[in-house]
Amino acid sequence: MAGLRALGSWWKKLPVIDRLILTCTCLIAFGSFGLFVNLQTGQRVSVYSGSELIYNVPLDEDSLLEVRGPLGVTVVKVENHSVRILSSPCPNKTCVRSGAVEHVHDLIACLPNHVFVKIEGEENHERGYDLLSR
Amino acid sequence: MRGAMTFSVAENRSLTRERRRVMLALFIALAIAVHTFEVLLPNPIPWFRIGLANILGICALFSFGIRALWAVTLCRIVGGSLLVGSLFAPGFLLSLGGGLCACLLMSLAYAAFRRTIGPVGVSLLGAYGHICGQLLIAWLVIIRHSSLWMLIPFFLLFALISGTINGIVSEFLLRVLIRHPVFEAVEEPYVTALGHADVSQSEINNMEES
Numbered sequence: 001m002a003g004l005r006a007l008g009s010w011w012k013k014l015p016v017i018d019r020l021i022l023t024c025t026c027l028i029a030f031g032s033f034g035l036f037v038n039l040q041t042g043q044r045v046s047v048y049s050g051s052e053l054i055y056n057v058p059l060d061e062d063s064l065l066e067v068r069g070p071l072g073v074t075v076v077k078v079e080n081h082s083v084r085i086l087s088s089p090c091p092n093k094t095c096v097r098s099g100a101v102e103h104v105h106d107l108i109a110c111l112p113n114h115v116f117v118k119i120e121g122e123e124n125h126e127r128g129y130d131l132l133s134r
Numbered sequence: 135m136r137g138a139m140t141f142s143v144a145e146n147r148s149l150t151r152e153r154r155r156v157m158l159a160l161f162i163a164l165a166i167a168v169h170t171f172e173v174l175l176p177n178p179i180p181w182f183r184i185g186l187a188n189i190l191g192i193c194a195l196f197s198f199g200i201r202a203l204w205a206v207t208l209c210r211i212v213g214g215s216l217l218v219g220s221l222f223a224p225g226f227l228l229s230l231g232g233g234l235c236a237c238l239l240m241s242l243a244y245a246a247f248r249r250t251i252g253p254v255g256v257s258l259l260g261a262y263g264h265i266c267g268q269l270l271i272a273w274l275v276i277i278r279h280s281s282l283w284m285l286i287p288f289f290l291l292f293a294l295i296s297g298t299i300n301g302i303v304s305e306f307l308l309r310v311l312i313r314h315p316v317f318e319a320v321e322e323p324y325v326t327a328l329g330h331a332d333v334s335q336s337e338i339n340n341m342e343e344s
Contacts, residue, residue, distance in 0.1 A: 032290050
């Protein structure tokens with residue numbers, strides 16, 4: 001309560017221009033969260049081994065994918081509109097611990113085994129497909 | 135008699151000017167020290183800087199005017215990166231871009247609303263300008279990836295908090311500094327010294343000419 005009162009008296013002592021700037025910057029900061037952070041759920045999952053695309057499957061169909069990398073087989077599971085790495089032959093298991101992802105542009109990588117799991121929106125997938133077909 | 139009086143006034147002016155110079159040098163030295171300290175702080179995310187060194191810039195702006203702000207900021211960025219060893223590295227470009235943008239916004243605001251704007255407002259504008267400059271440089275020179283835009287809200291929120299805190303700290307510092315005889319021309323922190331500085335500077339020039 002005392003803190004609130006102190007804040008109030010500080011606000012009253014602040015010059016008018018400062019108050020205006022503070023309000024505007026607050027609005028910009030909080031407004032930008034709505035503008036720039038689009039937590040759009042993805043449509044498709046792309047699994048790469050190195051730079052080679054191995055799988056491109058829809059995110060809303062459950063599936064179990066196996067990718068061969070330099071160290072062995074990494075198992076990727078698509079379930080409940082999210083994707084995670086079930087197991088990987090890497091030493092530190094960072095990829096397994098990074099859990100499930102579901103938003104566009106999210107990425108899980110198993111660097112030792114060169115496996116990358118990427119979530120894409122529908123339009124990204126189509127553009128990628130056009131590039132492949134050329 | 136009259137001649138002697140003028141002489142003493144002129145001497146007083148040159149004393150004020152010398153004091154200003156010394157004070158500005160102290161500001162720059164302190165800004166470089168704070169800048170270096172900030173680089174050494176453990177930093178979870180590489181671009182998040184509290185911008186503590188900007189406190190000195192704001193103090194220079196409010197006590198000696200816009201040119202002092204530019205002098206302190208530019209000298210701090212070059213001197214600080216020279217000290218840390220990142221001169222002309224990508225990090226240097228980032229802080230230079232941020233610093234230039236911040237200075238530009240701060241001096242524009244100060245020139246437009248002089249006598250009515252306070253340190254908090256200037257500091258907030260500086261923090262936002264810093265972000266704009268950094269993102270611009272990052273976009274132009276280092277990465278062109280759409281995920282850069284995802285970071286903007288977090289940067290802005292951080293700038294909001296750090297800018298406000300820096301503004302409050304500079305206000306306190308200005309209140310303390312104002313008691314020193316060097317700043318006797320400045321009556322209140324908000325009443326800008328720029329007006330006084332300009333007047334006395336032009337008077338000094340007139341005296342030197344005549």
